[in-house]
Amino acid sequence: MEENIDEKREIWLTRVEPLDGESISHFLGRFRREKGNKFSAPSGLGQVVGFGAVLVRWEKFYFNPFPTQQELEALATVVELHADRLRQMLPPIGVGMNHSPIRLCGACYGESPCHKIEWQFKKTAGCDRHQLRLLSKCPACEKPFPIPALWAEGLCQKCFIPFAEMTKYPKAY
Incomplete structure (x- = not known):
């Protein structure tokens, strides 16, 4: 069988x-x-x-x-x-997770179109690589990001701005 x-x-x-x-x-x-x-x-x-x-x-x-x-x-x-x-796709043992809001670095997403596990760590406030604060909602329409499993197109589901183009909005970290 x-x-x-x-x-x-x-x-x-x-x-x-x-x-x-x-x-x-x-x-x-x-x-x-x-x-x-x-x-x-x-x-x-x-x-x-x-x-x-x-x-x-x-x-x-x-x-x-x-x-x-x-x-x-x-x-x-x-x-x-x-x-x-x-x-490797899970948090390290003992590292706290933010369940919401879902966060992202548009610059990282532009380089590699995926949600990074480290963005949801409680201890992560910004992107060390790009020195940008993580976004928790679309900077144009303010719609919160859905869970990454639903990121089929890599863009805001309300106003359709691609995640990779959201790099001009976050503040320096």
């Missing part, structure tokens, strides 16, 4: 390569939307992995309880990555 599941997975799942520093939320959203995968919700992927709604919490940066090695290995099998690589 297990061989049958593996054969089916090869037919309908497309591998997605993680980006440097990418958050688990952003990665899971990209994975679900990839041609051939098309999971409409994290719970659908969670069912395939075998632990239901856990991925819904992870996409919203709720890691209490923290993902177990067994959970990471189960997800790693489905997304065809090493569990250690998935672990």
Whole structure:
């Protein structure tokens, strides 16, 4: 029976390569939307992995309880990555997370279009690389950013300004 599941997975799942520093939320959203995968919700992927709604919490940066090695290995099998690589998309043990607002550095996003896990750390106030404060809402229309799993286009969902073009708005950090 297990061989049958593996054969089916090869037919309908497309591998997605993680980006440097990418958050688990952003990665899971990209994975679900990839041609051939098309999971409409994290719970659908969670069912395939075998632990239901856990991925819904992870996409919203709720890691209490923290993902177990067994959970990471189960997800790693489905997304065809090493569990250690998935672990890199999570916060370090003991580092507090901001669940909201969702934050970003437009300059970083322009260089590598993904949400960085470090942007949600409680201790992170700005981008050390670009010396800019992180944005927590669109600087033009003030709409808060949705969870990174929903960042299909990389732009504000209300006024359509690309995240990469938001670099002219934040204040120096």
